[in-house]
Amino acid sequence: MKRHTWLLVLILGINFISAQECEKTLSGKVIDFHDGVPLEGATIVFNNRKIVTDASGTYNIEGLCPTSYAFTISHEKCNSQVITIDVSKTSTKDFYLEHHLNELAEVKVAGATTETNSSQEETISNDVIEKYSSASLGDALREITGVSSLNTGSTIVKPIIQGLSGSRVMIINNNVRMQDMEWGDEHAPNIDINAAGSVTVVKGASALQYGGDAIGGVIIVEPNRVPAKDTLFGKTVLTGATNGIGGSVATELVKGYENGWFFKIHGGFKRFGDVETPDYILSNTGISEKSASLAFGVNKFTSGWDVYYSYFDTEIGVLAASHIGNVDDLINSINNQQPDIIRDFTYDIENPKQEVTHHLGRLKYFKRFEELGKWSTQYDFQYNQRFEFDIRRTEELRSKPSLDLELTTHTITSDFSFDAKADYSLKTGILLRYQDNFADPSTEVRRLIPDYEKYDAGAFVSGEYFASDNLTIDAGIRYDFNKIDAKKFYLISRWEERGYNNDFSDIIIERARGSQFLTNPVFEYHSLSGTIGAQYTFGQDNALKVNYALSQRAPNPAELFSDGLHHSAARIELGDLRIDQETSQKVSISLQKNTEKWGYELAPYANFINDYILLEPTDVELSIRGAFPIWEYRQTNARLLGIDAKLYINWLDKWRTDHNFSLVKGQETDNDIALINMPAPNTNNKITYHNKEWKDLTISLESQFFFRQNEFPPNIEVFSIDADQDVLLEINTPPDAYHLLNANADLKFALGTKSNLKVGVTINNILDETYRNYLNRQRFFADDIGRNFLLRLSINY
Amino acid sequence: MNTNKFLTMLAISGTLFISSCSDDDDNPDPANEGELITTMTVTLTNSTDTSDTVVMRFFDEDGENGPTEPTPTVTGTLKASTTYNGSVAVLNESEDPVEIVTEEIQEEADEHQFFFITDDLGITTAYTDNESNYENAEGVAFTSTNPVGLTFTLTTTDTTGDVALRVVLRHELDKDASGVAEGNIANAGGSPDIDWTFNTSVE
Known part of the structure; x- marks a missing residue:
């Protein structure tokens, strides 16, 4: 070396x-x-x-x-x-x-530690990751201004970046794009946060090397790297929490050699019972999660290869009271403000629940060429198995999953980074991907997502030009091809109601039993994305970043094919075969100052999305079980305007305050109707005392204020059997504003010369505030969780 | 690691990739909808004149997933001051042969209960069956005696006029909760399989 x-x-x-x-x-x-x-x-x-x-x-x-x-x-x-x-x-x-x-x-x-040159982005470090050791990736990412989450309870947490989530947010885990059915609102990323060394969020589509369709942004999860020297070290983090009476353990062991060889092993386990609000137990909200990963390889300066495998398995209970039979149950839940099922605390996880397993394997090779750059190529394999169990009519049916999907993905990527020149760098690469989804019919439920095969191919070029000491210009372009080939059953009545008999009669293969058509929809999409931007540094510590990103996203399988009653959500979700790509144009600016005394970042953005795909309640459909709300996918032109602002001040030697604020306004441009599920404005203010001399003591008190979301789409009128008339279903009305107070303290003790022990205590929701979060899908049924004490022991050795 | 080894590795993964791409033209099987109910028939027979019946039928040809509106039909009208013997039959007619859901309910009689609800014209209903009338899937009769509601009586008063009769089937309910055994749904809990209101009249 x-x-x-x-x-x-x-x-x-x-x-x-x-x-x-x-x-x-x-x-x-x-x-x-x-x-x-x-x-x-x-x-x-x-x-x-x-x-x-x-x-x-x-x-x-x-x-x-x-x-x-x-x-x-x-x-x-x-x-x-x-x-x-x-x-x-x-x-x-x-x-x-x-x-x-x-x-x-x-x-x-300096300045080159980021994923992009001119995009708004932020990284969370090891310390923050440890703090969320017993929580999820989505929870930790909320530390970043402008990142919120779409929750189903407290355990299913989907990140939202500047108002956008799901398929618009790409998650890169160890340089592998996660393929874990991110299209569903209640599908959380299948990542154990403890395996991450750092997590970076790029708030936009500018990180083109990973993909072109990240209209919301990119989350890049990187492991800690292993030094090329003879070393053996490890870390174990233990966390216990009072709310849910559970905890987690995560441990990692790393062996490195001077010749570049390394081995790395990680394991994690998490178990919680029912969590509780200030007033009652949230029954069936336990979680059991297991994860493990193994990596080995050779990492030299001139070349290297590695093998990586990770396993993630989770079983998550879904709030018992959120299983509703029909629209009257939903109306009652919204009106009662108290869940109708409250049982004693238990660790048992009953139906409704999810069981998800994710396997990820990767082979990677890289070689550096003198005075030229670095070539990397990678093959990765992912297998995602998702079961969802519901409360069904008979014992036998309850033991069967209502949803059983197997998603298998193979990807090959290869790229070359020309980084030898002092005044510019270039990166170019290609991607080939094949994906297969299998929906098992033994569920005895109509498939919500059909069997499909998907083929992706992409190529990109991006570069940075270091125009002067303080000006760097970047630009990039990417092309992606996607083809989806599905085999889907449509009830003939649904086929006709959607008007497909006029537009899609050529895709019918046969008439199947149960008055159904078996169809073979095949769609191809050509997407173009590009970015251009500049970073200008001035004065001692100031930087200005300006970025424009064009991004196109092909519709996901849910948007195209969803069809049927989603039992756990008690709603009928309908995709549309006519849905086409959405195109986003986003301009973002970031003005920042970072000095020892103080610093700030002002980051406004405007995102104009043509043919924005959204899912919203439109109507109700009658059945023998009563009425169910219909949620339909629709395309419209949308505009998201927002700002993320941060300020920190080091008042005295040991005292620091942090102030964050984020705001996003999402609207349909044609009719001025607010977009559904936009995060409410919120502000975080934190005061921290840090004494390096005394056990590295850090104490902080944080105030989080969430405003009420006053901009939301209109509610719908539904027929209530109970009331025997049409009533307003307040399915879109957001809950009130709320304020949470959290505290945290950390101490570090040396254990011998090489090891240390960190002890951390966190209290969340100190005031035991009763609140509901607009972006929690269970807000119709129950309050959010109450006070929680956490104790954390982290040993580095 | 030398380049040859790497190329071998790449070749293996490439082969995997290509072989997994091979298209199989097998068409998937349609899912057999185990829970679907297309049809419910509530038959009311005059206890003093078995030729006098009122039949209330719910029919939804494409089930709860389909957009076709269900069609309720009521044949016959109720007579004043009369007691009717009622029975309920539930079917899934989208399957061939037709699935008799009533048998499933009988086999899990301890987890299911019908409710017959009306505020109109002083009409009353009462259960005439209990769990011990039915056998579980192993053919063993239940020993518990909570009502199920596959049979019941409905009694009219001398008042005439329109009647809305709501028929509810719930599973995993609390049969021991207050009033549930008498047909009061308020404390029953559980999840609905059926919740449908028929409109008829007493003449």
């Missing part, structure tokens, strides 16, 4: 030595990326010269020629890496070293 680096430095060095006037200087600091502390004794090596940083982390290199140099920056416990800088353009540069205990420190040039 070291030899290769030296070779590279030497080659570059020889090229650059010439008889020019060599009077340029380069100065700056080497800083710990993790906590911003300047690093003393870091070395910067180039052309056989070696400079060491002083006690304040500062370096100063004189006598440089006005050309590009390859600098190797290192610090003890860190791997060396090479950064190329054109000294004719740059005279000051701070280098950031990631300096986690025992972990790979990655050299990152």
Whole structure:
């Protein structure tokens, strides 16, 4: 490893030595990326010269020629890496070293630690991930301004980025795009947050290397990297919580070798019983989750490969009171304000419930080419099995899932990153994907999602141009092809009611029993996405980012094919074969300042979406069980305007306050009707005391205020059998505003020279506030959860 | 790892990929809808004149998933001051042969109960069966004696006029809750399989 680096430095060095006037200087600091502390004794090596940083982390290199140099920056416990800088353009540069205990420190040039150059984005670190060890990815992501969640209870949490969720949010787990039936409102990402080292949210479609259809944004889950040195380390996090009387354990063990080999193993287990509101138990809201992952490979500077496998299995109870028989039950629930099933606390998980298993396997290879760049190629395999169990008429039926889907995905990606030049970088790549969905008919329920096969192909080019010391311009373009080939049964009455007999009569294969048509819809979509943007840094600590992103998303299987009674939601969901792609154009700006004393970010955005696909209640349909609301997919033009704002101030040595605010307004542009399920404005304010000298003590108190969502689509009129007349079903009316107070404290104790123990205590909803959240699908049936004490032990060894 | 090894790996994964792409033209089987009810017939027979019947029939040809509106039909009218013997039959006629849902209800008699609800004309109803009249799937008669409601009586008064009779079938209800054994649905809980109101009259 070291030899290769030296070779590279030497080659570059020889090229650059010439008889020019060599009077340029380069100065700056080497800083710990993790906590911003300047690093003393870091070395910067180039052309056989070696400079060491002083006690304040500062370096100063004189006598440089006005050309590009390859600098190797290192610090003890860190791997060396090479950064190329054109000294004719740059005279000051701070280098950031990631300096986690025992972990790979990655050299990152300031400003280049992000996924995109000009998009709004934010990363949550290890500390935050640990805090949410017993919760879910969606819970942790709410720490990011502008990210909220669509919940089904407290355990099924789908991230919403700037008002958009589901298929509009792409989740990249270990460089693999998750294929876990993200189309359903009650389908949470199948990821154990404890396996993540960091999570980055890109608030828009600009991260084109991952895909072009992330109209909402991209969530990038990255593992901690393993250093190429002889090392063995691990971490165990134990969490216990009073609400739900349960906890979680997560443990990770990593072995690294000097020659680049590494092994990594992770396991996690989580178990909770029924959670409770301030006033009652939420019956059947327990969860049982298991996860494990294994990785090994060789990671050298010039080349590497790895094998990764992860397993995730979860069983989640769905609130007993949320199973409703018909629209009258729903009306009663909304009016009663109290769930009609409250049982004693239990760990048992009964119907209705979900059981989901996700397997993910990956093979990856990369090779670096001197003075050119890096080539990576990857094959990944995913298998997602989803069961949903309902309360059905007989014992025998209850033991069978009502929904049984198997989604299998194979993907090959290959990309090349040209990063050898000092003034620009380019990345290009291709993707091939095959996906198969199998809906098992042994459920004895009509398939909500049909059997289908899907083929995707994509290619992209993106690049960054470092125009000057403080201006970086980026641009990218991507093309995607999607083909979906389904085999679907339609009740003939439904087929005719949808008017498909005129437009789609050619896709009927045969007439099946039970007055059904078997059809073979085949649709192809060509999508184009692109982005252009710039980042301008000015003054000491200011940056301005401007980004435009064009994004097209092909409809997902639910939007096209949903057809039938969704028992657990007591609603009939109807897709539409005519639904076409939606096209988003988003402009976002981010103005930020980051100093030691204070800093802020103002991030307004405007997202114009043509043919926006939405699901909304439209009517009710009568059946022998009474009336059911019909939810239909529809396309319209929409506009989302919003702003995310953040401010922090370090008042005194040890006191800091953080202030966040986010607002999004979603509207149909043609008729000025508000979009459904838009997050309400909210503001978070936090005061933190941090004493580094005394056990690294951190104490914080956080106030979260959620305004009432005053913009919502109109309610619908339904016929109530109980009332024997049409009544207004307040299915869209949002609940009131609410305020939550949370506290957190962390302490760190050294255990010998290499290990440490962190103890954390969190109290959520200190005031035991009774509230309902507009974006919780169970808000019709019950309050949200009450006070919760959590105790966390995290051991690093 | 050398390049050859890697290429082998790639070839294997590529083969997997391609083989999994191979298109099989097998058509899926339609799901057999185990829970569907298309038809419910409530037959009321005059206890003093078996040729005098009122038949209330609910029929939804495409079931609860289909858009076709159900068609209720009532043949005959109720007579004043008369007691009728009632019986309920439930079918799934979308299957061939027709699935007799009534048998399923009998086999799980302890988990099911019908309710006959009306506020009109002082009409009263009473159960005439109980769980011990029925056998479970193993052919063993239930020993418990809570009402099921597959048979019942309906008694009219001397008042005439329009009647709305609501027929409800619930499963997994609390049969021991107050009033449930007498046919009061208020505390029953459970989940509805049937909830339909027939309109008829007493003449």
